[in-house]
Each structure stands twice: as C-alpha cells, then as structure tokens.
Amino acid sequence: MNDYAERQYEGKGNNSQNEPIFKDDPPKKEHYIAAKPLVEAVNVALYLRRPLLLEGEAGCGKTRLAYSVAYELGYPLKECYIRSTSRAKDLLYTYDAVKRLYDIHEKKGKDDESLPPREEYATLGELGEAIELSQKDKPSVVLIDEIDKADIDFPNDLLLVLDRLWFTIDEAKEKGQKAPRYDALNGQERHERTHVLPLIIITSNREKELPKPFLRRCLFYYIEFPQKDKLEEIVNSHFPNRLSTETVDIAIKRFLQLRQQKQFSWRKRPSTSELLDWFLALERDEKQQGINIYQTLSTLTEGREFPHLEALVKNQSDRDKLKDLEIKNEQE
Amino acid sequence: MREYEALLYPVFDYLQRHNVPLGVSEYELALSTLRDSGIADIEHLKRFCRLVWAKSLEDQELFDTAFAEFVEYSVQVEFVKILRDVEQTDSSISTSPFDTDEETVSDGNLQQDDSTVNQTEHQSSQEHGQKSFDSETELKDSTQHTLQTDEPDKVDTKTETQESSIQWGHSHSRFHKRGGGNLYAGRDLMKFHLTPRFPLGRREMAGAWRHLRRLQRSGHPEELDVEGTIHQVCQSGFFVQPVLQPRRRNQAKLLLLIDQRGSMSPFRPLVKLLLESILRGGMLGRVAVYYFHDCPGEYLYQQRNLHEAFPCKDILLHHARENSVLIISDAGAARGNYDHQRQQQTRAFLKELHEYTYLYAWLNPVPLNRWQGTTAEVIAHFVPMYPFDREGLHDAITILRGHPFPPGVNIDVKYA
Numbered sequence: 212m213n214d215y216a217e218r219q220y221e222g223k224g225n226n227s228q229n230e231p232i233f234k235d236d237p238p239k240k241e242h243y244i245a246a247k248p249l250v251e252a253v254n255v256a257l258y259l260r261r262p263l264l265l266e267g268e269a270g271c272g273k274t275r276l277a278y279s280v281a282y283e284l285g286y287p288l289k290e291c292y293i294r295s296t297s298r299a300k301d302l303l304y305t306y307d308a309v310k311r312l313y314d315i316h317e318k319k320g321k322d323d324e325s326l327p328p329r330e331e332y333a334t335l336g337e338l339g340e341a342i343e344l345s346q347k348d349k350p351s352v353v354l355i356d357e358i359d360k361a362d363i364d365f366p367n368d369l370l371l372v373l374d375r376l377w378f379t380i381d382e383a384k385e386k387g388q389k390a391p392r393y394d395a396l397n398g399q400e401r402h403e404r405t406h407v408l409p410l411i412i413i414t415s416n417r418e419k420e421l422p423k424p425f426l427r428r429c430l431f432y433y434i435e436f437p438q439k440d441k442l443e444e445i446v447n448s449h450f451p452n453r454l455s456t457e458t459v460d461i462a463i464k465r466f467l468q469l470r471q472q473k474q475f476s477w478r479k480r481p482s483t484s485e486l487l488d489w490f491l492a493l494e495r496d497e498k499q500q501g502i503n504i505y506q507t508l509s510t511l512t513e514g515r516e517f518p519h520l521e522a523l524v525k526n527q528s529d530r531d532k533l534k535d536l537e538i539k540n541e542q543e
Numbered sequence: 544m545r546e547y548e549a550l551l552y553p554v555f556d557y558l559q560r561h562n563v564p565l566g567v568s569e570y571e572l573a574l575s576t577l578r579d580s581g582i583a584d585i586e587h588l589k590r591f592c593r594l595v596w597a598k599s600l601e602d603q604e605l606f607d608t609a610f611a612e613f614v615e616y617s618v619q620v621e622f623v624k625i626l627r628d629v630e631q632t633d634s635s636i637s638t639s640p641f642d643t644d645e646e647t648v649s650d651g652n653l654q655q656d657d658s659t660v661n662q663t664e665h666q667s668s669q670e671h672g673q674k675s676f677d678s679e680t681e682l683k684d685s686t687q688h689t690l691q692t693d694e695p696d697k698v699d700t701k702t703e704t705q706e707s708s709i710q711w712g713h714s715h716s717r718f719h720k721r722g723g724g725n726l727y728a729g730r731d732l733m734k735f736h737l738t739p740r741f742p743l744g745r746r747e748m749a750g751a752w753r754h755l756r757r758l759q760r761s762g763h764p765e766e767l768d769v770e771g772t773i774h775q776v777c778q779s780g781f782f783v784q785p786v787l788q789p790r791r792r793n794q795a796k797l798l799l800l801i802d803q804r805g806s807m808s809p810f811r812p813l814v815k816l817l818l819e820s821i822l823r824g825g826m827l828g829r830v831a832v833y834y835f836h837d838c839p840g841e842y843l844y845q846q847r848n849l850h851e852a853f854p855c856k857d858i859l860l861h862h863a864r865e866n867s868v869l870i871i872s873d874a875g876a877a878r879g880n881y882d883h884q885r886q887q888q889t890r891a892f893l894k895e896l897h898e899y900t901y902l903y904a905w906l907n908p909v910p911l912n913r914w915q916g917t918t919a920e921v922i923a924h925f926v927p928m929y930p931f932d933r934e935g936l937h938d939a940i941t942i943l944r945g946h947p948f949p950p951g952v953n954i955d956v957k958y959a
Contacts, residue, residue, distance in 0.1 A: 251587070252594050259576065266600070296790070308767055309785045316782045363753055363824065420749035420823045423564035426598040433600050 215350050216406035218284045220257065222250040224448040229285035232349055238288050242448040243272065243279030244441060252432040253280055259430070260401075262373055262411040264421075267434030270482030273414040276434075277354035280412065287344065289337040289353045289409070297361045299368030302338035306382040329383040330391050341409040342376055345395035353411045359418040366425040373428065376408060436470075436482065439463060449487055453494060458505045462493060465508050469517065475532045481523040492519040548574055550614050551592065557609040562744045563602045569595060585618060605740075741813055743933055748820030751936050755797070755867065755943055760789040796829045797821070797943070798862040802872030803834040803847060810908040813931065814871055831862045838872070838889040855892070859899050867943035868896060868903040874928065875918030876909035882918050889918075890954075893925050897954045904939040906931045925954050 218229050222245025231237035245253070253276070256263040265273040281288035291302050311332045318324050335343060341351045358366060372378055377394035384390035395408055413429065415421065437445065442463050446454075454462075466486055470477075481489075496502045496518070507518060516537060517523065524530050551573070559565050573595045582588045589610055597606040764787035771786035799821075801807075801814055821830055833843040833853070842852040862868075874889070875882050896903055905928040907919060914920045914928075922928060927942045927949060929935035942948065 248590050251590055255576070255591060255594055258580065259572065261572075264598075308769070312772070312782055312785065418823070420746055420820065422753075423746060423750060426746075427564040427566055427569065429598070430594050431598045431602070432594060433603065 218257075220245075220250055220253040220280055220283055222246075222253070222279065222283070224279075224444075227283050227285055229283065231285040231287075232351075233287055236287070238281040238285070239278065241275060241279040241282045242445075243275055244437075244445045244448055245276065245279070246435070246437065246441060249276070249432060249434065252430065256412075256430050257284075257410055258405070260405045260408040260410060262413055262429045264413045264415060264426070264429040264431050265434055266415050266417055266431070268436060268480060268482050269416060270484035271434045271436055272483055273434055274354065274356055277352055277356075277412040277414075280410065281352040284350075284352070284410075286410070287349075287351045289341045289351055291337045291353065291355045293355065293357050293361045293365070295360055295362065297365060299365055299372065302336045302355075302369070303342075303372065303378045304333050304335050304339045304380055306380065307332045307334070308382065329385055330380065333380045333383045333391070335393075338372070338409075339378065339393065342378065342393050342395045345376070345404070345407050345409055346393055346397055348407045350407045351409045353409045355411065355413045357416060358413050359415045359421070363419060363422075366421050370425055370428070373411065439467060442467075442483070442486065445483065446486070446490060450490060450494065454490070454497075455505065458493075458497075458508075461505060461508045462490065465511060465517070466523070469523065472536075474536050478529050479525045481525075485523050485525070489519055489522040492522050550617060553613040554592065554606070554609045555596065557613070558596055558602070558606060561605055561740060562747065563596065563605065564598055564746070565596060585615065589614075739812060741816055743813075743816075743931070743936065745816050745820045745823065747933060748817055748936065749824040751933075751940055752821055752824040754937075755795050755940050756793045757795045758791040759794040760791050761794065762789045762792065764789050766790050796862070796866040797831070798858070798866055798868045799830065799832045800839055800843065800868065800870045800872075801832065801834050802837065802870075803844075803849060804836050806873050806875075806877035807908075809877075810873070810931075813908055817871070831858075833858055835872075837875075838885055839870075839892045840888065855895075859896060863896060863899040863903075865900055866902065868900060869939065869943060870903065870905045870926070871931075872905070872907065873909045873919065874905070874907055874914075874922045876907060876914045876920075879913065879917055881916065881921070886918050886921050889922050890925055893954055902943050902945060903927075904929065904942040906935060906939050924952060924956050927952050 214229075222243060224242045224244050226240070252263065265276065267273055277290075278288065280286075291297075311326070311329070314326055318326065338353055338355075341353045344351050355369075376396055377392065379390040379392045381390050396404055401408075443459060446459050446463065450459075463486075466481070466489065470481055493504050497504050504518075511517070520530070520533070524533060552570075555565065555570050555573075573592055576595075577588070577591070582591070592610070593603060593606050597603040766788050768786045768788040771788065772782075775786055776782050799818070807814075818832065833845060834847055834849060835843050836849060839855060841855055843855050843858050845851040845853060875885055893903075903926065905922070905926045907914070907928055908931040909919065911930045914923065919928065927939070929939045
C-alpha cells in the first residue's frame with residue numbers, strides 16, 4: 212500500500228521525507244523556501260488536484276516551486292515548456308505519420324508487408340505521460356511553464372483534458388478496434404483517485420489574458436517577493452555555512468535598498484533569482500580573490516557602484532538610470 | 544447549515560457580480576473542502592477562499608474588500624459583543640466564533656437574545672444551543688445582552704431567545720445598515736476601493752477580441768498536408784516526400800482610430816483598458832493605433848498628445864485596405880448638441896474610408912440614450928455605431944469580421 216494520499220508539501224528546503232516513486236530517477240533536490248500561504252496553497256491544490264496557476268514577478272521562483280514540490284513529494288516531474296507554436300495536443304502526444312508513410316513504401320512489394328502497429332508511431336507528450344502514470348496509480352507533478360506564451364487557443368484546448376484527464380490517440384486507431392485510450396481516472400470517480408492524479412502547476416507572466424473558463428478551474432496564487440527574513444532563509448538554504456552571517460545580512464540589506472529605491476521605476480526589478488546569482492558572484496570573489504565582501508558592502512555609499520551589478524540589473528535602460536543616479540549622488 | 548457558509552455566500556456573490564470567473568461548482572468546492580478539512584482560524588479561511596475564488600491580482604483585492612466587509616466585520620462585531628457580554632455576566636468564556644479548531648466553529652451556534660424580550664423565560668429550544676445570539680438585536684444595545692451557554696453555572700435563565708435558528712446570513716447585512724452606534728461599526732467599511740472597475744472588464748474585452756480572427760496559412764511550411772501528400776502519391780504512383788504546408792495563423796489586422804482630448808478625456812481609462820485588452824488578447828496579427836481630435840481630418844497622429852502627424856490618406860492606404868478599422872469617439876454626444884460642420888467632416892472621412900474597406904465600426908462611450916438630438920445620432924446613420932458596453936463591443940466586432948451593416952445604416956444614405 213502506498214502513502215500517496217498522506218504526502219504533504221512543507222517548503223522548508225529540507226531533505227525529502229518521502230520515498231521517490233521512481234528510485235532510479237529521483238527528482239533533484241531543490242533548495243526552496245516557500246512562504247506559509249504558498250505551502251498551504253500547494254497542499255490545497257494537492258488535496259483538490261485542481262491546477263494551481265502561479266503568477267508573480269519574473270525570477271520570484273514560480274517554476275522552481277514545481278521542482279521543489281516534485282522533490283519533496285517524491286513525485287516524478289513532467290515539464291512542459293510552452294513556445295509560441297505549442298499546441299495543446301502536443302502536450303498529450305505526437306503522431307509521426309511521415310515515418311509510417313516511409314515504412315509503407317519501404318515494405319511495398321516485399322514478402323513481409325506487415326507494419327508495426329500504428330500505436331508505435333505515437334509518442335506521448337509530457338502531460339500524456341503524466342496521465343499514463345496516473346492510470347498505473349502513480350501520481351506526478353506536471354509543470355506547464357509560461358502558458359501565456361502560447362497561442363490564445365492553447366488554454367481553451369487544454370481545458371477539456373484538464374477536466375476529464377483522459378485522451379485517445381485517434382491516429383493510432385486500428386481497423387475494427389477502438390483508438391488507444393489513456394485515462395487517469397481509470398473508469399473510477401474522481402474523488403476515489405485524487406491521490407494518484409497528476410498535480411498540475413501552471414505559471415504565467417500575464418502577457419496574455421487567460422480565458423475565463425480556464426481561470427475558473429484553476430486555483431490562483433500570486434507569489435509575493437519575500438520579506439527580509441525569508442530572503443535570509445533562502446540565501447542560507449542555498450549557501451549553507453559558506454558565507455558569514457554579517458555578510459549575508461549586509462548583502463541583503465544592500466540588495467533591498469537597490470530594489471526598493473524610489474528614484475526611478477525599474478523595467479525589470481531584481482528578484483530572488485538575481486539575488487542568488489549575485490551571491491554566487493560575491494562568494495567567488497571572496498574565495499578566489501580574497502576580497503572581503505563584508506567590508507566592500509558596508510563601506511558602499513550610495514554614490515558608488517555595486518559590485519557585480521551585471522548579475523542584478525538586466526537591461527540597458529535600468530543600468531543607465533542607475534548610473535545617472537550615481538552621478539547625481541556623487542555631485543551632491 | 545453552518546454559519547460560515549452563510550457568511551461566505553455574500554463574498555462569493557460579490558465576486559461573481561464583479562465578473563470574477565466563478566461558477567456554482569467553485570462555491571461547492573470551497574464549502575465541501577472546508578467541511579472536510581476544517582478551518583484553523585479566520586486568516587486561514589481567508590487564504591483558502593482567496594486561493595479558490597480570486598483569479599488574478601485585481602480579483603484578490605476585490606476579494607479582500609468583500610471579505611473584510613462581509614466576514615471579518617461581522618465576526619469582529621460578534622466577537623466584541625461576546626466579550627462584552629461575558630464581562631457583564633461574569634462569565635469566563637471568550638471563544639470566538641472562529642476558533643482554532645473546527646469543532647468550535649460547527650458548534651458555536653451564535654445567537655443573540657432580543658433586547659425587547661430580554662429578561663423573560665428560558666426556552667426549551669435553548670437546551671442544546673450554546674452561546675446564542677439573535678440577529679434582531681440592535682448593535683448599540685449589545686451591552687445589555689446576556690450570554691447563554693449550556694453549562695448550567697453560566698446560563699442566565701432569565702433570558703429567552705425568540706428564534707433559536709442561526710441568522711448569520713441576515714445578521715451581517717443588518718450590521719452595516721445599522722453601523723452608527725457601535726464603536727467598531729463602520730470602521731472597516733471606511734476602506735476605499737481603489738481598483739477601478741469598468742462596466743466592461745479587460746477579461747471580457749479580451750474574450751470579445753478573440754472572435755476577430757482571420758485564419759490563414761502563412762510562414763514556413765511545417766505542417767504535414769495529408770491531402771496534398773495523398774494527392775502527390777496518387778499522381779506519381781509512389782511516395783517521394785511528404786507535402787508540407789504552413790500553419791494557420793490569425794491574420795486579422797486592426798486599425799484603431801481614437802478620439803482624444805476634450806470631451807473624450809473622461810473616457811481615457813476605458814479606452815486605455817480597451818487597448819490593453821487588444822494587446823493582451825494577443826491574437827491580432829497587427830494593430831495600428833492613431834489618434835485624432837473630434838473628427839478625423841487631413842492628418843492623424845501617432846502620439847496620444849496629438850504629435851507626429853501623418854497624412855490620413857497614407858494611413859488608410861497602408862493600414863486600412865481590406866483590414867478592420869475601429870473608430871472610438873463620442874461623435875459629439877458628450878457635448879449634447881448638433882454640429883453640422885463636424886457631421887459633414889466625419890461623413891467625408893467615412894466616405895474615404897469606405898473606399899479602402901467595408902470592415903469598419905464605431906464605438907461610442909456615451910450611452911445610447913444620450914445620442915438623441917446630437918451629431919452622433921446623425922453619424923450613426925452612416926456608420927454602424929455602438930455604445931461602448933458588452934453588447935456594443937460584440938456587435939462592433941461582428942461588423943469588423945465582415946457581417947453586413949445593420950439595416951438603414953449606409954454611407955450613401957440621404958439624411959435630411
């Protein structure tokens with residue numbers, strides 16, 4: 212008997228307490244510190260198995276959350292990265308009709324004209340695989356990343372699948388037989404099988420407005436930028452015992468000063484992922500070049516340039532505005 | 544029914560009326576989940592409902608307002624009342640209706656005795672009622688109330704409850720009607736609601752724009768053309784290579800002509816929302832926006848402040864040919880008078896536009912009943928003009944897709 216129904220998400224960046232479903236291919240460890248409401252949201256989504264739609268600033272850890280959930284629960288992670296040409300059907304399966312056509316012609320006129328079954332020409336997509344796993348009573352985490360990148364039809368086409376959690380491969384239908392069918396519910400009621408259904412996590416950057424019926428079915432959570440103490444926790448989880456407490460403290464202070472400055476509005480505000488990159492660069496300086504980071508940062512006056520600004524500021528206009536500000540401050 | 548269910552309904556109703564995409568199943572879902580798993584405290588209840596019911600950052604703000612108004616306020620008032628009553632009756636109970644475990648919530652049938660029938664006999668219906676309140680009670684009189692519990696030493700046997708049923712659903716609405724006398728009344732209701740809500744939300748606008756599409760195959764050939772391949776095999780007798788075709792993409796193009804300044808100034812936020820909805824709708828192949836003042840003349844402007852002028856002819860030639868054109872202007876309806884020159888000038892422009900395309904429509908942000916007797920009423924005879932509301936936008940988009948003009952609307956109509 213498995214314990215899938217009891218598995219809960221904690222979001223503290225600890226080692227996973229749960230046994231991975233596929234021991235030979237366990238999900239990678241993820242240092243992710245989630246705010247309490249977010250942990251609650253994930254657990255509600257787990258309980259209801261409704262898709263969890265995440266929004267938030269770029270770099271605040273929307274995608275990473277899915278990794279972290281998969282790791283902690285020990286579920287396999289199925290990642291669907293959406294492109295502008297993605298179609299909902301591609302997430303379920305692709306059918307290689309051209310290959311079959313070639314095979315037919317190759318065998319033509321030969322003694323053995325039999326072809327492999329049609330189903331062999333179909334390849335399951337990530338969501339398709341997740342549904343197949345569910346059918347075999349194995350839950351998974353499905354990440355549908357940046358859904359707003361796709362064509363406006365995409366979410367609508369996905370609706371039916373997300374609702375019913377089954378699909379058929381119509382192209383692979385053999386004569387006199389039914390088309391191959393994958394069904395996460397396996398003919399049972401939804402509430403009987405919630406614990407083995409895939410947990411679907413969807414991220415969006417709000418480039419496009421998602422259709423109403425799609426939104427209706429999702430749980431929505433907006434990931435806020437973490438508070439200072441949470442930031443410290445995050446940094447310590449990623450750099451355990453590698454940087455002194457004072458260094459972390461002063462660096463986060465400086466980072467927040469930069470982030471919350473009111474003189475101009477950011478085009479792209481530095482976020483958690485930028486902060487972690489910055490720490491990596493700072494740590495390298497300290498280890499390899501023997502620069503005392505604490506001293507550099509604590510003597511940093513507003514007029515002087517940040518070390519490794521390239522890790523924090525990601526576009527020219529922000530950089531220019533920041534430079535202007537520095538010059539102004541120096542003149543004063 | 545448990546009391547939080549009655550409390551939550553107004554929140555749900557409020558959100559639904561404000562066009563948050565919610566259905567009965569979402570209401571059911573929230574309640575059944577709460578029933579199964581219980582609520583830890585009111586903050587938890589709030590977070591949970593927000594997760595299930597709010598679908599964007601704006602919705603979340605809306606939710607917070609509704610929750611503060613309908614739930615937190617009621618609970619706070621009840622809580623304060625209980626505390627006071629407890630002090631009065633020297634009772635030591637101070638359980639809030641939303642306590643740390645669900646049992647308390649489900650058992651905490653709060654009723655209140657009516658002050659007018661105070662000091663009467665204790666009723667048998669009270670036997671398994673716990674702390675009870677009756678919603679009929681005036682808030683300001685709450686200090687006179689007595690708390691009842693089923694524990695004998697804390698029961699005030701002198702009081703009687705007229706209605707033993709819980710009336711939370713009604714009580715919350717009473718609370719803010721009578722806000723005045725109580726110390727806490729009205730405090731939370733003083734919050735201002737600063738998220739602009741328009742008669743037509745961006746989500747609906749984006750939904751409407753989805754209908755404006757002209758799918759055509761363009762770009763790289765990347766999709767297998769099954770029919771073409773079979774055809775080729777049949778023709779040559781053997782299979783050489785698959786025939787590919789480009790994907791179908793939305794090729795609809797839109798030219799937006801927006802009246803700016805003057806009488807259109809108050810409608811700026813609405814127009815801005817429309818623009819956003821088009822860009823966020825994301826399905827239009829190309830959108831061009833030009834501005835004018837009062838009526839399109841010889842020049843149209845690329846900037847909102849009527850800078851960067853381009854000859855109208857060039858723009859029509861470039862953007863309007865065979866494309867959809869949407870004009871947004873009050874057509875003089877905001878001022879409320881008839882301006883012959885404006886009418887003539889607009890008509891001249893429309894005639895010119897008609898040579899390039901017949902896919903054009905007009906959205907007028909002024910309501911239909913205000914067009915009467917103004918320039919707008921006359922212009923509406925030449926061009927399909929619709930008020931800027933849900934139906935109007937849909938109708939305008941139908942015209943932009945190529946539907947014929949409504950009867951009686953014609954550029955060549957003789958208007959006396």
